[in-house]
Amino acid sequence: MQVITIHSYKGGTGKTNLSLNLAVSAANRAKRVALLELDLESPAIYNTFKNTRGKWMNDFLEKDDVKLKDILTDVSMTAKTKGALEVGLANPEMSAVRKSIGGDRKEQLKGLKRLMSIREELKGYDYVFFDTSPGVTYASINAVLTADRIILVAKSDRFDIEGTDRLIAEFYEGLEKKTGLVVNRVLTPQMTQAVTEKIKIPLLASIPCYCEVPIAGSHTIFVNDKPGHPYSQNIEELLERTLAF
Amino acid sequence: MWAQRVVLIRVLRVNSEPRLVLNRKTLNMGGGMGATMSQQVKLLTEIARGIKDLNKRINDLVEMQAKILESRQSATPKALKQEEPLDALTLLELPDHLRRTAMALHQLGRATAETVSDMTGNSRSIESAYLNQLQRQGYIHKERGKMDGENPKKVYFHV
Known part of the structure; x- marks a missing residue:
């Protein structure tokens, strides 16, 4: 089993879209895949997949008696994947969001222990994807610490480049995790060059800005709805490189 | 003194x-x-x-x-003891060698120095020293084997 975390310094880099499409793309290879939403502060995947289990990732992280099988929703039919795709959704209710922000260190330690335990519980799965919150929050650090591979997503604006560079220097160095960079929503090739000149980790993909992606909306799975689109090909290549590096 | x-x-x-x-x-x-x-x-x-x-x-x-x-x-x-939870931020503040050991123990849950050394690639004696250091700092617990399948003569560490 490979645990792959998608993380970024700033919000709005396209992490959730990438996580969703990467998970579907992996499941299309007839693999068993789980997508776990760890962006507890701003949940979004519930817009794409409905929670039919009544329990959330928040419950799994907080309570020892809640198992992943209690919260994972099988969305293979909805997503039309060849292999099995299951999702663990973050609770979008404000009370749950507040609780996730306000937990003390002992509660955060429990969350980390619970995340570490998924390797045992999800034996038999091929890939587990974590969609995280941006920056250095407890949920995102826990996801990074649990991962085998990390995809760091950045846009090509100056704030994002500087922040991502600092994130790598002060947070990622010393963790000894396989970390690759995705430059997303690129307008010109020079923009990718500007990012790679500053950020010295392997470049996994440079994905152009396609208006069709936001227009398609959160209720569709882009790689399955438009498999011939360049964005879908970018996702396929990104998955390939992520698993290879 | x-x-x-x-x-x-x-x-x-x-x-x-x-x-x-x-x-x-x-x-x-x-x-x-x-x-x-x-x-x-x-x-x-x-x-x-x-x-x-x-x-x-x-x-x-x-x-x-x-x-x-x-x-x-x-x-x-x-x-x-009990004063310093080994949470994510604490892990980040640890020196590299102790962080590696602590993360291995996090993944294993409960383990002997030998099992941790299998994961980190260090020798058993080095891992034993690192684990004892973490225990003295109050981050992890140490006890003789008492769970099912454990050897009561061996020392087990857990977060």
Whole structure:
């Protein structure tokens, strides 16, 4: 089993879209895949997949008696994947969001222990994807610490480049995790060059800005709805490189 | 520190002074140019006995010091236990070698130094030292095997 975390310094880099499409793309290879939403502060995947289990990732992280099988929703039919795709959704209710922000260190330690335990519980799965919150929050650090591979997503604006560079220097160095960079929503090739000149980790993909992606909306799975689109090909290549590096 | 000094002084006063006086006396008696062979043999025997005696006392002192240090170290974690959860931010603040060990233990849940060393690639003795360091700092717990399938003779660590 490979645990792959998608993380970024700033919000709005396209992490959730990438996580969703990467998970579907992996499941299309007839693999068993789980997508776990760890962006507890701003949940979004519930817009794409409905929670039919009544329990959330928040419950799994907080309570020892809640198992992943209690919260994972099988969305293979909805997503039309060849292999099995299951999702663990973050609770979008404000009370749950507040609780996730306000937990003390002992509660955060429990969350980390619970995340570490998924390797045992999800034996038999091929890939587990974590969609995280941006920056250095407890949920995102826990996801990074649990991962085998990390995809760091950045846009090509100056704030994002500087922040991502600092994130790598002060947070990622010393963790000894396989970390690759995705430059997303690129307008010109020079923009990718500007990012790679500053950020010295392997470049996994440079994905152009396609208006069709936001227009398609959160209720569709882009790689399955438009498999011939360049964005879908970018996702396929990104998955390939992520698993290879 | 004070307790250690007091112990050292007491040992020297009580045990070593009579021995030194005896040695000095012996040297004055048999160390001259006109000493006979039997006096020289007696002197050398006395010196050899003195050196043996000193060696024994030095060993006693080393043992005593080791016991004092051990009792201090075992007293420390009791005060810190439960005070420092090994959460994500704490992991990030640890030095690299301890972080590697702590993360391996996080993944294993509960393990011996040997099992952790299998994961990190370090030797068992190094992992044992790192795990004990984490335990003394109050980040992890240490106990003899007591769960199902565990060896009660082995020491297990857990977060």
